[in-house]
Amino acid sequence: MTTRExxxxxxxxxxxxxxxxYDPKVSVSSSAILGPIPPSAxxxxxxxxxxxxxxxxxxxxxDNGRMSGEGSPMMMSxxxxxxxxxxxxxxxxxxxxxxxxxxxxxxxxxxxxxxxYSLAASGELLYTGSDSKNIRVWKNLKEFAAFKSSxxxxxxxxxxxxKIFTGHQDGKIRKWRVSPKAPSxxxxxxxLPTLKDIFKSSINPSNYIENRRRRSxxxxxxxxxxxxxxxxxxxxxxxxxxxxxxxxxxxxxDSKCLESIQAHNDAVNSVVVSVDEIVLSGSADGTVKVWKxxxxxxxxxxxxxxxxxxxxxxxxxxxxxxxxxxxxAGSSDGLVNFWEQGGGAKFSHGGVLxxxxxxxxxxxxxxxxxxxxxxxxxxxxxxxxxxxxHTCLSVLTGHTGPVKCLAAEEDTDTTRxxxxxxxxLYSGSLxxxxxxxxxxxxxxxxxxxxxxxxPQQMSLDxxxxxxxxxxxxTATGSNSQNRSAKY
Numbered sequence: 001m002t003t004r005e006x007x008x009x010x011x012x013x014x015x016x017x018x019x020x021x022y023d024p025k026v027s028v029s030s031s032a033i034l035g036p037i038p039p040s041a042x043x044x045x046x047x048x049x050x051x052x053x054x055x056x057x058x059x060x061x062x063d064n065g066r067m068s069g070e071g072s073p074m075m076m077s078x079x080x081x082x083x084x085x086x087x088x089x090x091x092x093x094x095x096x097x098x099x100x101x102x103x104x105x106x107x108x109x110x111x112x113x114x115x116x117y118s119l120a121a122s123g124e125l126l127y128t129g130s131d132s133k134n135i136r137v138w139k140n141l142k143e144f145a146a147f148k149s150s151x152x153x154x155x156x157x158x159x160x161x162x163k164i165f166t167g168h169q170d171g172k173i174r175k176w177r178v179s180p181k182a183p184s185x186x187x188x189x190x191x192l193p194t195l196k197d198i199f200k201s202s203i204n205p206s207n208y209i210e211n212r213r214r215r216s217x218x219x220x221x222x223x224x225x226x227x228x229x230x231x232x233x234x235x236x237x238x239x240x241x242x243x244x245x246x247x248x249x250x251x252x253x254d255s256k257c258l259e260s261i262q263a264h265n266d267a268v269n270s271v272v273v274s275v276d277e278i279v280l281s282g283s284a285d286g287t288v289k290v291w292k293x294x295x296x297x298x299x300x301x302x303x304x305x306x307x308x309x310x311x312x313x314x315x316x317x318x319x320x321x322x323x324x325x326x327x328x329a330g331s332s333d334g335l336v337n338f339w340e341q342g343g344g345a346k347f348s349h350g351g352v353l354x355x356x357x358x359x360x361x362x363x364x365x366x367x368x369x370x371x372x373x374x375x376x377x378x379x380x381x382x383x384x385x386x387x388x389x390h391t392c393l394s395v396l397t398g399h400t401g402p403v404k405c406l407a408a409e410e411d412t413d414t415t416r417x418x419x420x421x422x423x424x425l426y427s428g429s430l431x432x433x434x435x436x437x438x439x440x441x442x443x444x445x446x447x448x449x450x451x452x453x454x455p456q457q458m459s460l461d462x463x464x465x466x467x468x469x470x471x472x473x474t475a476t477g478s479n480s481q482n483r484s485a486k487y
Contacts, residue, residue, distance in 0.1 A: 103394045107141045109434040116428030119407040120157035128434055129154025145184040156229040167226030192255050193220045220257040232273040243267035243486050249300050258299045267486045270318040278345055282315035284485050288329045292345050305345035314485035319363035330360025332485050336373055350388040355381035366408040366423045369441055374403030401431030
């Protein structure tokens with residue numbers, strides 16, 4: 001595989017097909033859909049077809065009898081179980097089913113260059129980041145562009161209009177821009193904080209603080225890996241969470257660091273922006289904290305309003321449905337707690353979603369009803385919300401490694417006469433692949449799915465079978481996990 005220099009990209013060809021319509025009556029071959037091999041593919045690249053499936057349920061997805069710490073990422077180390085990849089060295093492969101069920105795999109993007117740590121969907125484009133330091137851009141299931149950072153695996157990506165921000169293992173946030181003359185060309189346009197701000201701050205001794213390694217460092221710089229980025233588009237603010245236990249607030253317009261929040265006692269794994277100027281953070285110290293933002297002149301001030309969760313196991317990921325003010329927190333014990341936001345910073349605990357047997361590694365929401373959870377157990381649970389009642393519509397399987405990141409966008413190309421509302425879900429895994437799923441908000445036809453999966457002998461339990469009842473409960477369980485779990 002040829003290594004691309006930063007700024008290198010691919011021009012879109014005239015014969016590039018649009019995203020395929022999912023007509024269950026038509027069988028489409030991958031060669032007809034996928035088109036020509038991207039220019040970067042080597043001559044010895046081969047295309048491998050891999051069949052994936054999803055299941056309505058999987059036996060024992062949550063086991064109340066498992067011993068304390070069994071699912072701990074520190075003990076199991078699922079992301080280190082990389083082994084030999086089952087995929088070929090082809091840049092990507094895709095398969096399509098003759099009969100399209102409610103939720104199904106529609107393609108795979110595979111690059112044998114590193115584990116996938118981050119995703120961002122923006123319109124027709126999908127950005128993927130890996131530990132190879134590359135950021136790749138995909139369009140219509142084809143590689144469209146690529147650019148590379150000088151150091152640090154890509155742990156977070158966020159897209160703001162024509163600007164792309166990436167958070168890295170080396171503690172840096174890099175900013176990229178799309179060339180106005182060539183949409184496939186991305187060029188680095190700076191870092192956060194800027195060199196100018198670093199120089200100005202370094203002159204004043206009061207701008208130095210003691211970091212977690214007991215070394216002196218500028219407060220405007222992260223001293224450890226950037227684990228997450230979140231955008232407050234309305235106010236033009238970018239939030240970065242880090243393993244250095246802080247959250248930093250950046251003004252997008254000029255990349256200025258407005259505030260550094262000493263947020264947690266351990267690595268901050270996730271940060272999300274809610275409504276009413278509320279920000280939430282989740283940490284390896286086992287807490288979920290609520291922060292209320294106040295404006296102080298040209299700067300900001302975030303005050304701790306409430307601690308929603310305080311547990312032994314690490315909080316690994318957060319997601320929010322802003323339209324109904326629902327907040328979800330995934331943990332290393334495989335559980336997802338959720339809360340409903342009332343007025344201001346008041347939250348009420350709604351229950352716990354039980355669908356996984358290993359650590360939750362990522363969460364994302366789609367629309368006002370769907371929530372997706374990805375886990376170290378290599379599966380993705382699709383949850384539908386009705387008020388505070390949540391039903392597991394299906395469990396998506398097919399990854400051969402832990403599911404590390406998720407992104408979703410509305411599928412505007414697919415319309416159904418019955419009013420079915422569908423979403424495109426992207427899942428990145430430590431198996432070095434990104435899988436693309438078509439997901440419906442409708443509940444699956446259990447009898448139809450049973451016929452399709454007759455070869456599988458499934459043992460359904462009460463925590464994983466789709467039903468009209470909720471899988472949630474107010475009990476958080478007694479399974480304690482090791483802290484200091486970083487994601």
